[in-house]
Amino acid sequence: MSTAILTVGTGSGLSNAVRSEWTKLWSVRSSWLNIVGAAVLSILLGMQYGWGLAYDNTHLEPGAVAEQQPIGQFGVSAMLIVQVVIAAFALLTVTSEYATGSIRSTLQWTPVRRDVVLAKAAVLVPVLFVYGVAMAAIASVAGGLTAGSWADWDATDLVVDLLSVGFYATAAGLFSAGIAWVVRSTAGTLTVAFLLLLVVPLMLGQASLRALVWTAALLPGGAGQNFLTGATDPLSPTLSAAILIAWAGGALVFGASILKRRDA
Amino acid sequence: MITLEGLTKRYGGTTAVDSLDLTISPGRVTGFLGPNGAGKSTTMRMILGLDSPSAGTALVDGRPYADWPRPLTKVGALLDAKALHPRRSARDHLVAMARSNGVPVTRVDEVLSIVGLDTVTGKRAGQFSLGMGQRLGIAGALLGDPEVLMFDEPVNGLDPDGVRWVRELMRSLAAEGRTVFVSSHLMSEMQLTADQLVVIGRGRLIADAAVGDVIAGSSRTTVAVRIPDRTQFAVLRDRLAAEAERVDVVQERLVVTGVPAERVGDLAYELGVRLHELVTERASLEEAYMELTADSVEYGVAVAS
Numbered sequence: 279m280s281t282a283i284l285t286v287g288t289g290s291g292l293s294n295a296v297r298s299e300w301t302k303l304w305s306v307r308s309s310w311l312n313i314v315g316a317a318v319l320s321i322l323l324g325m326q327y328g329w330g331l332a333y334d335n336t337h338l339e340p341g342a343v344a345e346q347q348p349i350g351q352f353g354v355s356a357m358l359i360v361q362v363v364i365a366a367f368a369l370l371t372v373t374s375e376y377a378t379g380s381i382r383s384t385l386q387w388t389p390v391r392r393d394v395v396l397a398k399a400a401v402l403v404p405v406l407f408v409y410g411v412a413m414a415a416i417a418s419v420a421g422g423l424t425a426g427s428w429a430d431w432d433a434t435d436l437v438v439d440l441l442s443v444g445f446y447a448t449a450a451g452l453f454s455a456g457i458a459w460v461v462r463s464t465a466g467t468l469t470v471a472f473l474l475l476l477v478v479p480l481m482l483g484q485a486s487l488r489a490l491v492w493t494a495a496l497l498p499g500g501a502g503q504n505f506l507t508g509a510t511d512p513l514s515p516t517l518s519a520a521i522l523i524a525w526a527g528g529a530l531v532f533g534a535s536i537l538k539r540r541d542a
Numbered sequence: 543m544i545t546l547e548g549l550t551k552r553y554g555g556t557t558a559v560d561s562l563d564l565t566i567s568p569g570r571v572t573g574f575l576g577p578n579g580a581g582k583s584t585t586m587r588m589i590l591g592l593d594s595p596s597a598g599t600a601l602v603d604g605r606p607y608a609d610w611p612r613p614l615t616k617v618g619a620l621l622d623a624k625a626l627h628p629r630r631s632a633r634d635h636l637v638a639m640a641r642s643n644g645v646p647v648t649r650v651d652e653v654l655s656i657v658g659l660d661t662v663t664g665k666r667a668g669q670f671s672l673g674m675g676q677r678l679g680i681a682g683a684l685l686g687d688p689e690v691l692m693f694d695e696p697v698n699g700l701d702p703d704g705v706r707w708v709r710e711l712m713r714s715l716a717a718e719g720r721t722v723f724v725s726s727h728l729m730s731e732m733q734l735t736a737d738q739l740v741v742i743g744r745g746r747l748i749a750d751a752a753v754g755d756v757i758a759g760s761s762r763t764t765v766a767v768r769i770p771d772r773t774q775f776a777v778l779r780d781r782l783a784a785e786a787e788r789v790d791v792v793q794e795r796l797v798v799t800g801v802p803a804e805r806v807g808d809l810a811y812e813l814g815v816r817l818h819e820l821v822t823e824r825a826s827l828e829e830a831y832m833e834l835t836a837d838s839v840e841y842g843v844a845v846a847s
Binding site: 287 | 587638646687
């Protein structure tokens with residue numbers, strides 16, 4: 279045993295926990311594999327949408343008019359599917375700790391449990407935002423290239439679309455991480471996230487019944503679609519964004535309150 | 543120093559830890575013994591705030607563990623060597639741990655070389671053998687250079703060299719004035735390592751005493767006397783019967799329980815009894831422990847007699 283006196287940093291518990299979570303996130307291969315998977319998926323989806331647009335515009339039904347499409351729309355469309363992979367990225371930061379038992383080490387290192395939830399969220403916010411923007415950009419370019427002359431490469435539109443997707447990816451990821459603290463298992467959390475982000479809003483959104491349309495708009499996935507597509511019915515994009523923030527914040531607060539009470 | 547006051551943990555109807563009052567002092571190795579299910583691990587988990595007590599408090603130097611700003615520099619603990627991500631490298635695991643408490647990353651390489659893992663730092667922790675995993679856990683416990691160290695079954699899976707290394711490490715940590723609290727099932731090992739023993743059974747405190755006192759208090763610790771003269775033999779036997787727990791005659795020797803050799807010798811001198819042999823036969827810690835916990839073994843096996 280060395281008796282060297284340790285000079286310990288003076289950072290707060292939370293800032294130290296954030297640094298630790300950052301290290302943990304990038305020191306397992308599954309994080310990188312997830313990103314590679316999402317990138318491949320984004321390229322394929324973008325290409326599919328681009329070719330689809332080109333085909334539709336050259337096989338018009340009688341009376342229909344061929345229109346160019348801003349390439350950012352390919353990114354927005356791809357996000358409907360890619361969000362599940364991004365949600366998995368976020369929720370795995372929590373569920374993998376329960377699966378491996380490393381949660382007990384984490385709580386030993388950072389015994390203030392609120393700090394653990396906050397630290398993971400603080401690391402996820404910039405990462406998810408960049409992740410969402412990057413995937414949307416890849417899909418947009420892939421779609422733009424395959425759509426050929428039907429692609430509208432207007433930079434302002436693209437930036438707005440990419441930032442919107444970044445915001446949505448951040449909110450959806452934080453929501454998934456929040457429920458992960460409650461559910462703990464990867465399969466269970468993924469099921470809940472998949473249902474609330476994709477399946478249920480998609481089902482209800484198709485309905486003609488107003489009550490169901492409203493329900494879809496109030497769920498995180500529905501609010502996300504309305505926000506990304508700029509829909510104004512039944513809610514404005516600003517309100518849809520507020521609903522997304524509420525779901526993400528609510529899930530994290532709920533997760534933290536459960537974690538606080540539960541024995542590790 | 544670790545202070546437990548009325549520490550209690552109930553799971554539904556069962557009480558795993560039952561109002562434990564205990565002080566674990568610095569500068570010595572305190573062994574924590576008890577049968578399986580006695581509540582040792584639960585007690586250690588409550589000290590670290592992993593489990594919250596149903597009643598009572600567990601304090602480290604007067605404060606709950608979670609209230610220390612950089613807890614790893616206060617308490618280093620190895621409770622479960624498997625509590626890590628198996629696909630993260632040993633070094634990355636410790637780097638994340640160091641950063642969580644503001645410990646400089648240079649310290650990671652220091653502790654890896656202390657525990658002898660400096661050649662496998664890039665290896666994934668999940669590929670470690672049981673013994674290497676224990677060493678990594680011990681490295682983690684030492685990382686923050688803490689005043690208090692807790693180890694749950696630290697020699698589990700170690701080879702004889704490793705067991706000896708852990709023993710010397712514990713002794714030297716205590717000699718540096720640190721509080722060392724270590725649970726084990728290996729009595730022979732505890733007898734060599736610990737100064738103080740805390741024994742619990744069914745969540746209750748059974749003994750908190752120096753190792754020497756626990757052994758001396760055992761009924762298996764006896765004093766044997768050989769007396770050539772038959773009359774004197776009877777005199778001393780009757781005299782000892784008045785103050786000993788029991789006096790047996792085994793192979794023409796008196797075997798006395800509950801009276802130290804000094805007292806037997808003094809009595810013989812007073813009574814003018816000539817002795818040919820006076821010897822203390824000490825119980826092993828294992829025998830003393832078995833006797834203490836006989837009533838509190840959770841998964842006891844009935845012994846056919």
